[in-house]
Amino acid sequence: MKIAVLLSGGVDSSVALRLLQQQGHDVTAFYLKIWLQDEFSFLGDCPWEEDLEFARAVCEQAGVKLEVLPLQDEYWAKVVSYTIAEIKAGRTPNPDMYCNRLIKFGDFYDKIDPMYEKVASGHYGMIEEKDGKHLLKISPDPIKDQTYFLAYVTPPQLKRALFPLGHYDKKQIRQFAKEFDLPNQIRKDSQGICFLGKIKFNDFVKFHLGEIKGDIINIDESKKVGEHQGYYYFTIGQRQGIKLHGGPWYVVKKDHINNIIYISRNKELLEVKRDSFYVRNINWIAGEPTDKKELRLKLRHGPRFYNCRLDLLNELDGFVKIEGFDRGIAPGQFAVFYDGEYCLGGGSIENEIPVGSERKLVDADVK
């Protein structure tokens, strides 16, 4: 089979490449340039160069052709601009989610030769075909499982995708890397937003939005207790950076219009009230909404599942009530639903769904 492999220079995608090659497939590696080097060249670090070097070394060792695909413009237009717009709107974006849907499994799909039957990546997640539908199943490695970030890829995208690492855990992948004697076998796992590299998220924000002094208000006493440098440096549930003693303080509310952030250390407020939200524009992996209401849920990448109840308002929007509470439920983040081991898809978290015909139904339901 002719397969295009997304190669990042990291261990995972390199192992994926070798596994497919070992299985006898005709593989070609692609390195996507999405790093915004122009914008951040003044900061010095160029981690993408190191990534590319490793990608080259891996391909050379494997005797596989490597193509470098510049996608900075697309990336900027679709992911970075979205990220900035969301932050500016007082929301908390999830760039990697968009990157998967719009770049890695989006523009990249369209740019390469249709001859490539499959596009493979080093993601941890399993694809299962059932009744002509492609389903996404969680990885056996609960920590590495990346179905959360894959929940926003479309059904056609998933159909063409291939995750060779899907049924392994990280330990096994490291072992494979050793057996293949990969040049990057000891590299640390990457972390943080892919396009930022070593740049701190706050520096990125500062570069684009600067600083605007605003008030920090203790919501329990409706009293100003300090000042901050801009609402967009904070997100719901955040603790660090508030710089106030007497805490721990957590951000519980943002007013981006007036540049105010509200904080609390009140247990009641932090724990009891943070248990429900709306979801919008749900992407259904299988192409259609689930008919189940009691589901499992991830609010972020990681091993933690919540039990929840999902009441759909229509095919794309719904209201979610989780079992327990979570301090970091922030508009713009994504809620991803699971039925057992299967990732059903997910949508963005909202405080409310914009007015529409379905609205009444919601209010009635919520009481």
Added chain:
RNA sequence: UGCCGAGUCGUCUAACGGUAGGACAGCGGCCUUUGGAGCCGUAUGCGGAGGUUCGAAUCCUCCCUCGGCAG
């Protein structure tokens, strides 16, 4: 500068005359392909000068500073 009270890490707060500790903030690390969270580890302080005492944050004296009553 006539009369009371109070001064301890950046902040808040402990320590019978017996090793100045904690919390939060900070910093460092771990974890994590988003934001966050969480975990571990750390620097920094008795307002000053004397005195009493084997030993003073603690008792005494003076000074300084800050509150308050007095005005």
